[in-house]
Amino acid sequence: MKTVSLLLSIMLLSVAATSYAAEGDGMQHMHHHGMMDNRISLDLSPEMKQHQLSNMRSHVQAVQSIVGLLSAGDFDKASQVAHTQLGLTDEMRKMCGSFKNEKFNQLGLAFHQSGDELGNVLQSKDMKKSLQALHDTMTYCVECHATFRQ
Numbered sequence: 060m061k062t063v064s065l066l067l068s069i070m071l072l073s074v075a076a077t078s079y080a081a082e083g084d085g086m087q088h089m090h091h092h093g094m095m096d097n098r099i100s101l102d103l104s105p106e107m108k109q110h111q112l113s114n115m116r117s118h119v120q121a122v123q124s125i126v127g128l129l130s131a132g133d134f135d136k137a138s139q140v141a142h143t144q145l146g147l148t149d150e151m152r153k154m155c156g157s158f159k160n161e162k163f164n165q166l167g168l169a170f171h172q173s174g175d176e177l178g179n180v181l182q183s184k185d186m187k188k189s190l191q192a193l194h195d196t197m198t199y200c201v202e203c204h205a206t207f208r209q
């Protein structure tokens with residue numbers, strides 16, 4: 060009986076040692092490849108997470124629509140998509156003011172203002188200016204994603 064429990068202890072110890080070593084390797088791996096996520100967490104509830112992600116999927120869809128409409132020369136429709144989907148609508152103003160992180164709220168508002176600005180520039184039907192404005196709006200996507208996570 061004693062031998063059995065001794066054997067068991069040795070087995071358990073070696074399992075523990077192996078997983079410890081594996082974890083160590085993993086951390087080092089992440090460190091070397093710069094995979095540590097240092098972004099600020101928004102600490103959202105599960106419901107808010109789903110709501111935010113669904114909003115985000117609409118944002119990427121809006122950008123896809125705008126690029127397609129631009130290539131077809133339909134500036135009016137592109138402008139409409141920019142104002143309604145990326146602009147500072149009442150819904151977006153409410154949503155972006157509701158986070159605990161003030162910097163995030165400000166970035167969200169500035170982003171949606173740039174969406175309205177994009178809508179205005181699209182009205183000029185100037186392709187070069189329109190692409191520049193779309194680029195400016197997308198700079199907010201990139202900046203926010205680099206800074207924050209759910």
Ligand code: HEC
Pocket residue numbers: 101112113115116118119120122163166167170196197199200201203204207208209
């Ligand atoms: C003010 C901040 C902010 C701005 C601006 C922003 N996002 Fe996001 N987005 C987030 C956060 C936070 C997440 C969650 C990321 C995480 O937790 O890793 C996210 C996630 C996403 C996702 C993932 C959706 C999913 O279902 O997994 C997509 C796609 C996305 N954003 C697209 C966009 C696009 C396109 C724009 C610009 C047109 C944009 N976002 C602008 C904050 C922002």
